[in-house]
Amino acid sequence: MAFINLQNVSYTYPLTKTPVLQNINLQVNEGEFVAVIGPNGAGKSTLCYALAGFVPHFFKGEISGSIEVAGMESSKSTLDEWVLNVGLAFQNPFNQISGAKYTVFEEIAFGLENNGVPREEIKPRVDEAMKLTDISNLADRSPYSLSGGQQQRVALTSILVMQPKLLVLDEPTSQMDPIGTREVFGVVRKMAEGGMTVVMVEHKMEWIAQFADRVIALKDGQILLEGKPTEVLTSDILAENGFGISRYTSTAREAKKQGLWKKENLPVTLDEAVEGFTL
Amino acid sequence: MQERLSYFVKRDSVLHALNPLTKITLVLSIILISFFSPWYWTSPALLLLVIVPLGFSGKVAREYFTAALRLIIPAAGFIFLMQAFFQPIGHTIVFKFLFLDVTQESLSFAFRVATRITVMISAFTLFLLITHPSELMSDLTRRGLPPQFAYVIISTLQILPQMQAKAQTIISAQRSRGMDTESTFLKRIGSVVPLVGPLVFGSLVEVEERAIAIEARGFTSKKIKTSLYEIPDRQSDKIIRWVLVMLVIISILLNLWLS
Amino acid sequence: MKIQIDNLRFTYPTGLEALQGISLTIEAGEQVAIVGQNGAGKTTLVRHFNGLLQPTVGSVMIGDWDTKKHSVAKLASRVGYVFQNPDEQLFSKNVGTEVRFGPRNLGYSKDKIDALVERALSLTELSDKTETNPYDLSPTWRKMVALASVIAMDTPIVIFDEPTTGQDAVNVARIAHVIAELCGAGKTVVTITHDIDFCAENFARVIALSKGQILLDGPAHEILGQEEILAQTYVDPPQLTRLGKKLGMKETVRNQEEFLQLYKNKAR
Numbered sequence: 001m002a003f004i005n006l007q008n009v010s011y012t013y014p015l016t017k018t019p020v021l022q023n024i025n026l027q028v029n030e031g032e033f034v035a036v037i038g039p040n041g042a043g044k045s046t047l048c049y050a051l052a053g054f055v056p057h058f059f060k061g062e063i064s065g066s067i068e069v070a071g072m073e074s075s076k077s078t079l080d081e082w083v084l085n086v087g088l089a090f091q092n093p094f095n096q097i098s099g100a101k102y103t104v105f106e107e108i109a110f111g112l113e114n115n116g117v118p119r120e121e122i123k124p125r126v127d128e129a130m131k132l133t134d135i136s137n138l139a140d141r142s143p144y145s146l147s148g149g150q151q152q153r154v155a156l157t158s159i160l161v162m163q164p165k166l167l168v169l170d171e172p173t174s175q176m177d178p179i180g181t182r183e184v185f186g187v188v189r190k191m192a193e194g195g196m197t198v199v200m201v202e203h204k205m206e207w208i209a210q211f212a213d214r215v216i217a218l219k220d221g222q223i224l225l226e227g228k229p230t231e232v233l234t235s236d237i238l239a240e241n242g243f244g245i246s247r248y249t250s251t252a253r254e255a256k257k258q259g260l261w262k263k264e265n266l267p268v269t270l271d272e273a274v275e276g277f278t279l
Numbered sequence: 280m281q282e283r284l285s286y287f288v289k290r291d292s293v294l295h296a297l298n299p300l301t302k303i304t305l306v307l308s309i310i311l312i313s314f315f316s317p318w319y320w321t322s323p324a325l326l327l328l329v330i331v332p333l334g335f336s337g338k339v340a341r342e343y344f345t346a347a348l349r350l351i352i353p354a355a356g357f358i359f360l361m362q363a364f365f366q367p368i369g370h371t372i373v374f375k376f377l378f379l380d381v382t383q384e385s386l387s388f389a390f391r392v393a394t395r396i397t398v399m400i401s402a403f404t405l406f407l408l409i410t411h412p413s414e415l416m417s418d419l420t421r422r423g424l425p426p427q428f429a430y431v432i433i434s435t436l437q438i439l440p441q442m443q444a445k446a447q448t449i450i451s452a453q454r455s456r457g458m459d460t461e462s463t464f465l466k467r468i469g470s471v472v473p474l475v476g477p478l479v480f481g482s483l484v485e486v487e488e489r490a491i492a493i494e495a496r497g498f499t500s501k502k503i504k505t506s507l508y509e510i511p512d513r514q515s516d517k518i519i520r521w522v523l524v525m526l527v528i529i530s531i532l533l534n535l536w537l538s
Numbered sequence: 539m540k541i542q543i544d545n546l547r548f549t550y551p552t553g554l555e556a557l558q559g560i561s562l563t564i565e566a567g568e569q570v571a572i573v574g575q576n577g578a579g580k581t582t583l584v585r586h587f588n589g590l591l592q593p594t595v596g597s598v599m600i601g602d603w604d605t606k607k608h609s610v611a612k613l614a615s616r617v618g619y620v621f622q623n624p625d626e627q628l629f630s631k632n633v634g635t636e637v638r639f640g641p642r643n644l645g646y647s648k649d650k651i652d653a654l655v656e657r658a659l660s661l662t663e664l665s666d667k668t669e670t671n672p673y674d675l676s677p678t679w680r681k682m683v684a685l686a687s688v689i690a691m692d693t694p695i696v697i698f699d700e701p702t703t704g705q706d707a708v709n710v711a712r713i714a715h716v717i718a719e720l721c722g723a724g725k726t727v728v729t730i731t732h733d734i735d736f737c738a739e740n741f742a743r744v745i746a747l748s749k750g751q752i753l754l755d756g757p758a759h760e761i762l763g764q765e766e767i768l769a770q771t772y773v774d775p776p777q778l779t780r781l782g783k784k785l786g787m788k789e790t791v792r793n794q795e796e797f798l799q800l801y802k803n804k805a806r
Contacts, residue, residue: 040678040706054491080500088495091704094441095488098496099434102413109507111496116503123507144441147576158496174704177576177732178772203706206777244707247735247777251794260801270777274784279805445626451590452627456687457614457643473639476629480673484625 002068003197004028004051004166009065010221011046011055020046022221024065028199028214030165033192035208035229036201038218039242044201047218048090048170050074051199053082070165084115087159090170093151096158097143104146104154105130105139111162129161133187149180156187167191169200205233205246209268217243234266248273286407294337298516299415300422306406308523312530313398317537319387322394330401339408346404355397362389412436418510426504430493442482449477539566539601539616539694539726541587547595548582556582558750559596566694569717569727571737571758574747574771580730583747584697587728588617600695615644618693622700624677624684633659633675633683634668640691651690658690661716678709685716696720698729702736714740738762738776738792746771763790 006026012019020043028034038044049055053072056063057079067074070085089096101107105126112122130136133153138146143154152172159167169188173181181204189211192198202208208215208229215232217225219241225232232238234249248267255261255277267273289295297305309329313322334340362385364376369384416429453473454460541564548557556579564570572580585591586598589610598605600616618640621627630636637658641651659665662682667675672683681701688696698717702710710733717740720727731737737744737758744761746754748771754761762768762779774780782791782800791797 038706039708041676052495054494058491058494079494080497083495083497088491090488090492092485092488095485096492098430098493098498099437099489100413100416100430100493102411102437106413106507110493113504113506114497114500114502116500116505119505119507119509122505144437155492162496171704178774179575182772242706242708244710247794248781251778251781251797254794255798255801258798258802260798260805270780270784273781277781277785277801448621448623449626451585452619452621454610455588455590455614455617455619455621456627456640456691457611458639459609459611459643473629477626480628481623481625 002027003030003032003070004199005066005068006050007066009050009067010063011050012062013046013059014061019062020221021050024050024221024223026216026223026226028197030197031195032213033198033211034200034214034216035212036199036216036218037203037205037208037232037238037243038201038224041220042218043221044218045090045170046221048088048168048199048201051166051168052086052088053077053079054088057082084162085164086166086168087162087164088168088170089152089155089159089172091172091174093148093155093175096155097151102142103140104135104143107143107154108158108161111158115162125161129157132160132190133157147180148176149183152176152180152184153187156184160191165197167196167198167200169198169202171201171203173202173204203244205244205249206269209233209246217241219243230265230268233268252276286404287411288339288342288408289411290338290409292337292409294333294409297409297519298510298512299410299418300512301516301520302406302410303415304520304523306402308527309402310399311527313395315527315530315534317534319391319394322391322398325398326394326401330398330405334405334408337405337409339405342408343401343404347401351397351400351404354400355393358396359389359393362392414508414510417506417508418512420504421506421510426498430498434489442478445481446474446478449474449481452477540564540599541695541726541728542599543586543596544599545596546583546586546593546598548579548586548591549594550582556750560750560752561596562745562752562755564726564728566726567721567724568743569721569741570729570743570745571741572728572730572745572747573732573734573737573768573773574753575773578747578771579750580747581699582750584619584699584728584730587613587695587697588619589613590619611643614640614691614693616693616695618688618691618696620685620688620696620698620701622703624672624680627684627687628672628680631671632669633664633672633686636672636683637664637686637690640687644691654690654692655686658686661689661719662686663712678705681705681709682712685713689716689720693725695726695728698727698731700730700732702731702733710736732773734762734773735776735778738779746773758792759790762792 004027006024009021009024010019011021036044036047046055050067051069072081072085098107098110101110108126108129109122112125130139133156135153135157138150143151173184176184185207192211212229215229216223217232217238224241225235225237238245246268252261252266252273261276263276267276309325313325334343363381364379366385368388369382371383372380373383373386374381412433416433420426420429458473543560543562546557546560549555560583574580582591586593586605587600589605589608592606600613605613628636630639637655638651641654659668662685664682664686672680701713717727742758744758745752746761746768753771754764754767762775765775768775778791778793778797782797787800789800791800
């Protein structure tokens with residue numbers, strides 16, 4: 001049984017006519033790291049919400065098809081149950097800080113407090129989670145005094161402390177500066193390598209190519225392409241459909257047309273490009 | 280980014296160590312006694328013999344006096360003048376100022392109103408200085424206040440400074456498009472929509488995202504919430520609260536009996 | 539229009555000295571990218587160009603105007619500033635009105651405003667959306683509305699603050715197209731960006747700031763090849779620059795055409 005199983009899922013937000021997701025069929029195994037790419041408006045965020053249970057439970061709207069995640073089924077489980085199993089983080093770290101707590105430590109403990117975790121357990125769990133994401137030194141700071149990268153790591157820690165089975169990340173580095181991006185990718189990579197099932201929407205192809213197990217290309221609410229990173233990210237279909245692609249790929253494609261790139265496969269990463277272009 | 284997110288000042292004092300509910304009771308009692316008292320000297324007495332000593336005991340006297348200078352005295356002074364000059368009561372004219380008659384009764388009334396307002400704002404300021412909002416909300420939630428209520432209050436306190444920063448950015452953005460914020464009053468009225476519009480619309484998106492974020496951390500879960508900190512409610516707290524309630528009742532009875 | 543900055547120092551009210559002696563000249567028609575990590579002073583610097591901030595020490599001249607002597611509203615006729623978050627600007631009931639706001643404030647004639655607005659809308663592909671409420675548009679198109687709103691002001695200098703953050707490839711291409719058009723019209727374009735590939739492909743001059751001072755300033759070709767110094771600003775060189783270096787190319791590569799040209803020469 002697949003860990004994530006979406007069958008023929010279509011979804012339309014309330015008061016709108018066009019379905020944002022159209023007939024999505026997606027299976028993900030436990031422990032896989034799946035990257036989702038696509039232009040703005042493709043339905044990536046909606047897909048994240050569907051995996052996290054917010055579609056349809058928070059947003060209402062019209063849904064068809066079945067969504068099974070981590071043993072839960074969309075029509076049978078409540079949002080309360082879903083959030084215990086699926087952690088969700090998105091682009092803007094500022095909007096993920098609850099505003100209800102004055103220090104980073106308390107902020108991370110918030111989720112545990114809400115779920116009735118006994119007081120004696122809260123402190124050790126928060127300590128452990130902060131060590132995992134390397135923010136132990138920020139414990140007494142106000143979440144609002146932190147940099148973007150730090151805030152995003154606090155947001156991630158706040159969900160990781162709840163020990164979810166699936167981590168869903170919607171463009172977590174889009175608004176980060178280079179340092180923040182590195183910090184966030186570091187945490188995600190560590191989680192993925194530790195066996196966490198991760199579904200992440202990202203634009204940064206090079207990184208995806210190195211660390212994702214699979215890539216899903218979404219456009220206009222449908223899965224255009226899916227498969228191994230090297231296959232998907234170098235596919236002509238992406239180029240034709242307005243997806244951003246790595247400059248190594250686009251340059252090699254052009255070079256191939258001019259007879260300068262001799263290999264069969266196009267590169268996505270720097271190393272692959274160097275290898276292919278070295279005379 | 281503002282570090283000081285509330286008016287709370289952390290000090291090691293008996294006052295600070297009181298249970299949050301006790302602190303509320305204390306402040307409300309002072310305010311109620313001041314309002315129900317039939318004598319004009321009650322409010323000044325409360326101010327000088329209760330609030331100021333409490334301020335010293337709580338080691339927040341300096342902050343209190345700063346607030347007093349900046350806000351309380353000007354506010355009370357303004358109200359006093361308004362009431363004295365523009366609320367003519369009685370007939371015993373004490374002096375004339377231009378075309379306004381000032382009567383003894385007006386002065387007396389104005390004094391009472393102004394001192395009551397002073398007591399009210401002072402007590403409230405004292406409360407803010409000695410109470411950590413998180414602790415207050417935790418305690419109230421434990422006693423049955425809906426968590427959503429507590430959340431709205433605390434997050435507003437924290438997010439207001441951020442909204443202020445956002446408003447500043449909006450002002451900068453619109454000024455950069457030639458909007459004149461420095462000239463005539465009429466022009467400045469015209470700049471309300473370009474300033475408020477983005478603030479409101481931009482905030483709506485943020486509010487929704489934040490709602491999702493806290494939902495994702497179980498905020499609306501039906502489980503009984505636990506709390507990271509233990510806020511003690513000692514026997515002394517309970518006794519103090521009862522005494523204060525008694526004093527308020529006595530004050531109300533005195534008022535009824537004497538008038 | 540020329541921007542002249544002399545020994546600019548700026549200290550925030552909090553006491554933070556964000557700019558510690560910046561001197562530079564940007565000639566009319568130049569396209570300059572400012573890079574550096576957050577906190578280096580990029581936004582602080584650029585906010586001096588339209589008067590939002592005033593120097594603590596030193597001076598900023600926009601053409602023949604000293605920014606200390608003119609209000610922000612007046613400087614807006616010479617310096618257009620596209621803020622990072624469009625939602626911090628948009629308020630009108632439809633796109634058309636929104637885009638007119640800037641030029642109207644500048645007091646242009648109705649005919650001039652009509653022409654400028656039409657040109658701005660067509661450049662940003664918004665001509666068919668003039669009656670739509672900006673907040674009914676997706677974030678992608680709201681970004682375009684914000685861009686159009688500033689372009690319509692037809693200022694000789696245009697500043698972009700992180701124009702491509704959060705945008706998908708299609709919109710980045712649109713933004714690059716807009717910038718190219720502005721350059722073609724002789725405007726001075728200054729941008730703050732973290733997207734080093736976007737920077738390499740669209741800007742001829744790069745200034746790297748670090749801790750309130752200029753670390754590097756020169757033609758993109760020179761600057762982007764200096765990996766070690768750029769590393770101090772936590773900026774990775776552009777993808778193709780790195781590729782060129784690893785393949786042993788002597789010249790710094792800025793974009794696909796250059797790479798292929800150099801590669802062809804090498805292959806011979």
